[in-house]
Amino acid sequence: MYLTKYFLPILKENPSEAQITSHRLMLRSGMIKQSSAGIYSWLPLGLKVLKKIEQIVIEEQVAAGHIPILMPTIQPADLWKESGRLNDYGSEMLRIEDRHGRGMLYGPTNEELVTDIFRSHITSYKDLPKTLFHIQWKFRDEVRPRFGVMRGREFFMKDGYSFDMDRESAIHSYNRHMISYLRTYERLGLQAIPMKADTGPIGGDYSHEFLVLAETGESEVFYDKKVTDSSLGERKIDYSDKQGIAAIVESFTQPYARTDETHDQNLFNKLPPERRLSARGIEVGQIFYFGTKYSESMNAEIVLPDGKRTFVEMGSHGIGVSRLVGALIEANHDDLGIIWPTPVAPFLAVIINLKHGDKKTEKVCEKIYENLVSAGLDVLYDDRDERVGVKFATMDLIGIPWQIIVGPRDLSEGFIELKFRKDGKRTRISFSDCSSELLNALRV
RNA sequence: CGGGCUAUAGCGCAGUCUGGUAGCGCGUUCGUCUGGGGGACGAGAGGUCGUGAGUUCAAAUCUCGCUAGCCCGACCA
Known part of the structure; x- marks a missing residue:
């Protein structure tokens, strides 16, 4: 590309609205332009980076056996009534009415839609396991958007939904996602640490957030030095090997690593002092196994080998693709500007x-x-x-x-x-x- | 949603207190010189001062309303 023929509107001075490094650098390097609070146009340079990240995410999902689909941004409110989240979600959800007065919404996530797709077409354990994912724009009407694309209202996100016939299989799906996420972040040139996350009212051990260490991170994190020493590297992954996958997951999740939300100082203190580290981190993904929360409320049943029916076991998994653009810059810059890791460089x-x-x-x-x-x-x-x-x-x-x-x-x-x-x-x-x-x- | 702040040229800002011809730097256009880390000189273009009302002979400036954006907090991929 000849620069004189390109569109690269760089800014020499810092725009006053940008407070943190990545936001400032994205505006200055002509990657984005704000359209309204927390909503951005992606200019050529920014779009290239966004698409490169997306591509790597897709490749790693497909490698793990997950299947790409594309669900709409606008969803019918009726489905959300079924799951009960129409009321639960609150004013973060952008609600719209179409010309016929039907309740619609701009999707903040897609559990309802994907469960509806699943229940319409899959009824037998023979079709399981399956994971469907898509990368699509989402909207959450944040009270206070900030930090540029790191916490916008409109954001680009990979979200995947796994369907399994039983708990054991669902846990393998969970582990598969864990590895595929670790690989994705490594390919992007980032070190993202899986941290035990709050599972809310559902409980259990099966939720991890992935945090990239950066001074401007929004959460405080505490971790065992061990976790930053481990990486998947070049090793071959056999996603069908349940034991092998579980062992790798164990090696990444066994050392202590938690955000301030789940931090347990007593547990942390048991580590030798030289291994106790704390820093700030940016959340760039989360995986969650939640069982039958949606399959029960939305009646997504499957038939088991013995002919009995059961609610399908589900999990959901997200990577903030647009947020990663900001996170990558937070983790890779100096006084002069951005330093792109080669795999995502525009x-x-x-x-x-x-x-x-x-x-x-x-x-x-x-x-x-x-x-x-x-x-x-x-x-x-x-x-x-x-x-x-x-x-x-x-x-x-x-x-x-x-x-x-x-x-x-x-x-x-x-x-x-x-x-x-x-x-x-x-x-x-x-x-x-x-x-x-x-x-x-x-x-x- | 609580608290604070801002809105003047594409960007960064001054002017507002004390009402009286709208300014500076960067960028931009044209010309000349220049050419290994944001160069120099000369000549231009570009603003109904966020918006609506009010006060006044006169409003960027004073008063009230509205809108948008930013920061801190609570909340979140």
Whole structure:
């Protein structure tokens, strides 16, 4: 993409409404524009990041055997009457009336809809287990939206719903989700710690929130140092291996890790002092096994092998996709701007022409651009007539991982320069060799 | 929903107390110089001062209402 042909409305100064880093940087780098409180338009750069996160989430869900669907944003109020949540949900739910006077609502979540889909089509244990998920816009009419996309009213969320014939199978579904979430966060370049969550009136051990550690996090978290030392890494996951999956889940959830809501100081104090850590965290996902709460109220039954009927066991699982954009920035930035982890970067690299109007540098930039694009890489070419300082400042701000710097000085000696945004390290690369050496470097 | 604050050019702000020709920086347009970390000079464009009413010869400025946004708290993916 040639920058002069793109739409990248960056701001040099901080918008006064943005208080926290990610919100400020998202506005300054032209990723979003506020439309009203807690509701945003996603501009090209922001949309690219959002879609990259979405794609990774989808891939990991599909890898875990979960099935994508798409449910509507507008839902009929009748279904919510059935579950009893029409009254319970309160004014956080945006209620709408259509022209016929029918009660509608902008969905804050989808348990009712998905249960309705399930009960219409699945009646036998033979069709189980199944997990349906979708990634869709939700709306919660927060009293006080803030922190940009981290706590907007409209938000983009992956929510999945598992259906199982019995508790044992449902727990395996729960564990499967745990692993698929851990993998998702790792691929995004984030460390998210599963923390025991409040299960409310339903009770039980089966709810975890996933927290990313960041200074600006909204909750205080307490954890055993062990949890930040563990990662899935490259290991192969066999989602059909119940024991294996359960063992991995155990290894991640056994060490102490809780938010201030469920924190137990006495338990925490049993850890050796050097392993007791506390920090702030941003919640980026939650998984929940709630049994038959909705299947009972909405009458979603299945027939078991012995011919008896039973209510289907359910769980729901969410990842805040739009919130993750903010969380990623909170976890990856410096004074100059954003530092995107490569997997979610809006562009892998940017070619910076240091001397606009110089035929030779322009030609080299264009050649590099063509090479990289034809190699399948998504690169930006800063072909603006701007001073170098402006170009560097812009690119540092929007956080593209690699800067390919082309200027007459180095070029006269046959070199171009490659700078890594994260550590600022620069490498000189022979221009004659740039198609192979550069490609290798970018594919690290 | 309780408490606090704000609204003047695309963005950041001054002007409001003490009513009298609407200003600064950045950005933007044109030109010249410049060219390895937000450059210089010159010339422009751009605002019914959030909105409605009132007071006054005269309102960005004073009074009242309304709306929107932000912050702290309670609440939440």
